[in-house]
Amino acid sequence: MSCDTQGVGIQVSDLGWGPDAARFLIRDVSFALKAGDRLAIIGPNGAGKTTLLRCLYRNLMPREGQVHIEGEDIWQMQARRVAQKVGVVLQEMPADFPFNVRDVVMMGRIPWRTGLSGWTAEDRDQVDHALEHLRLADMGKRQFSTLSGGEKQRVLVARALAQQPQIIILDEPTNHLDIRHQLEILDLLGRLKLTIITTLHDINLATDFATHVGLMNAGSLTAFGDPKSVLTEKLLSRTFGVTANHRADDHGRLSGFTFSLAAS
Template sequence: MDLRLDGLTVTIDGAELVRDLSLDVADGAVVGLIGPNGSGKSTTLRCVYRALRPSGGTVHVGGDDLATLSRRDGARRVAALTQQGGSDLDFTVAEVVALGRAPHQRGNEPLTARERRLCEDAMRRLDLLHLAGRGVLSLSGGERQRVLVARALVQEPRVLVLDEPTNHLDVRHQLELLGLLRGAGLTVLVVLHDLNLAAAVCDRIGVLDGGRLVAVGAPADVLSEALVRDVFGVAATVVAHPLTGAPQLLYTVTATTPEGPPT
């Protein structure tokens, strides 16, 4: 199911956070959003999972205006992993994962045998089965992040949006999660701060700066030394990964002083 942002604009308290953003995410594609802090990435995602109503423009999922769908129908199409996806309630891992079935249930009906298998499979894929009976508040940040990804998968969405999903994850689980996104067959829009991970996993990358989409295309076409310098303000050398050929950035670390810019 495709996702299309058409002229998306978000203005809050007189500040234009996102400006006339149009972006297509094809059915089954993985598209990444990158950009410096405050560039509008998370604001854009919030419009897609309906935590925020845009000031202008539309979000279409499978050709339908998302704003015209009921909350239940929208949740059956779009699942989200947000930066504020935690809980202060000490549910078990298995209970949190099972919450992903809520858009498909009526009232407090128990999980079907199929749904129980779906939850077990998601926990297995995210390396969580051994933690199924643990309270989520006893877990590390990385373990909780994997629980939330499992919950999103159990929702059986057609579109998955993720805001910095590799936060708190060690290298192994970062790579496993991104490999899972590649192989899940879902339409994925993901915000990533690690440009090398974005280049490795994304079919296309959109670059936001000051609320505007300033570049979009294949990673090899977008991640140039000039763009990284102009948008992120850092010096980098772009090389090809020796095994995959994907662009990889080698950054130049410079000294800074409390009084001024890099020396």
């Protein structure tokens, strides 16, 4: 799959990873994003979405291909430099950090610390900015364990934002959240003006949020492009093994998808 590399913030080229050379969980994955793009990765369970993300934030070293940020291979960069450029919010939410909200967000400044030095004025300013941006300024002293699921998710996004990254990678950020908090977290992410790469289960949320969509199936990126061109009845039906129908509102405008089991 060809990529336009002009002005690329992140470029993924022929990426492949598996537990051994005989078994790949993802293979031949290629795409490119410019600064400020928002990519939603969609696919059935076991398609390789989380494995792909782990390769993008330098958790798994590819067996094939490369990941470049601003033209530099992330495996030729120090891990600390990658952490300064890429913030990560994982699906596995910690149940009980023994810290308050401000302490959790301050952890995002660790990649910028030098030796055993204490927190700087810059660190505190970036944490203040992240707390304010995620609407958490009045919750800084609350214990993380006392927060709701939506509040905890906002804190973890704030921690990633405090890293001052150019890219934020999220694995199912709306998982286990009610509809209101799903919409809220995606609205807040959309306001960050950073390059965002996230996996999402909800097709309709992805339609509204993403500038680009990648469909994954059986370890391959089967389609990549703007939501209108990728999120079609034909491609979604084939990817998920269902019948996808694009519904229309009262004025005949397409407004989302409904799904039913494919006829056997």
